[in-house]
Amino acid sequence: MKEFILFRKIAPGTQLVEKAIGKELKVSRTPIRNAMNRLENEGLVKIVSNRGAFVVQPTRDEIRQAFDMRRHLEKMTAELIHETISEDDLLQMSEWIEHEKKTYETKDILQYLEVNKQFHMSLALKTKNSFLIDFTERILDQINVYLMLYDVFFDENLDEKKRFKEHELILEAFRGKNLGRLLHLIDQHMEESLRYMSLEERDRFEYIDKKKSL
Known part of the structure; x- marks a missing residue:
């Protein structure tokens, strides 16, 4: 996911859906959630309560x-x-x-x-x-x-x-x-x-x- 974001294969503002990512990468939701948290700490992803995770889109x-x-x-x-x-x-x-x-x-x-x-x-x-x-x-x-x-x-x-x-x-x-x-x-x-x-x-x-x- 990080490479996709950094190499601009995923647009700023795009929602990152755990189920779709898990299916694509053939992994469970737990490592995906851990990855999302790391990306949020790095400033690349914003996790919004009750909505999900999104690639940051600064104004x-x-x-x-x-x-x-x-x-x-x-x-x-x-x-x-x-x-x-x-x-x-x-x-x-x-x-x-x-x-x-x-x-x-x-x-x-x-x-x-x-x-x-x-x-x-x-x-x-x-x-x-x-x-x-x-x-x-x-x-x-x-x-x-x-x-x-x-x-x-x-x-x-x-x-x-x-x-x-x-x-x-x-x-x-x-x-x-x-x-x-x-x-x-x-x-x-x-x-x-x-x-x-x-x-x-x-x-x-x-x-x-x-x-x-x-």
């Missing part, structure tokens, strides 16, 4: 609000660490960017998103602010769910280096301890990430009919 406003929260958290991170960031820290950032490039080539979206998350978490961790670190990880995990559902990065004929360039520019701004430049680049990075979500064209994906259930 445009929810997605934009999540990115807005991430924007504020990353700006706070930049403000806290830009003056004290070390050469070792910059080297670590550079290594994450190179890892990101290599992962992109494999077209493994799960691994790519994890590497991307670790790039941003490496910065949050340098603040040593436990609340900021926790909130950053939670919002990155939530946004990664949205990216898995709607991101068109692997579908569009885009310059493969574009996203990496954004991270490289952020790295150079940290190197120069240029806070104004950093804050501008974070704004730009969030806007580009939202653009890749293709919020105005989500229906272009070839999903199964949303009125059907699995």
Whole structure:
């Protein structure tokens, strides 16, 4: 079920019917329910009392609000660490960017998103602010769910280096301890990430009919 959702073979909003899934996979309802609970914990499924389980279907406003929260958290991170960031820290950032490039080539979206998350978490961790670190990880995990559902990065004929360039520019701004430049680049990075979500064209994906259930 998870692979079907992540690889967009099941549409957001689709109901996941235990009986039908059990028949298809030839398993009892107990492991299916356990799987549903795990998927809910991962943010991919929403279980509604007396109605059943549904693939999450975030609204445009929810997605934009999540990115807005991430924007504020990353700006706070930049403000806290830009003056004290070390050469070792910059080297670590550079290594994450190179890892990101290599992962992109494999077209493994799960691994790519994890590497991307670790790039941003490496910065949050340098603040040593436990609340900021926790909130950053939670919002990155939530946004990664949205990216898995709607991101068109692997579908569009885009310059493969574009996203990496954004991270490289952020790295150079940290190197120069240029806070104004950093804050501008974070704004730009969030806007580009939202653009890749293709919020105005989500229906272009070839999903199964949303009125059907699995």
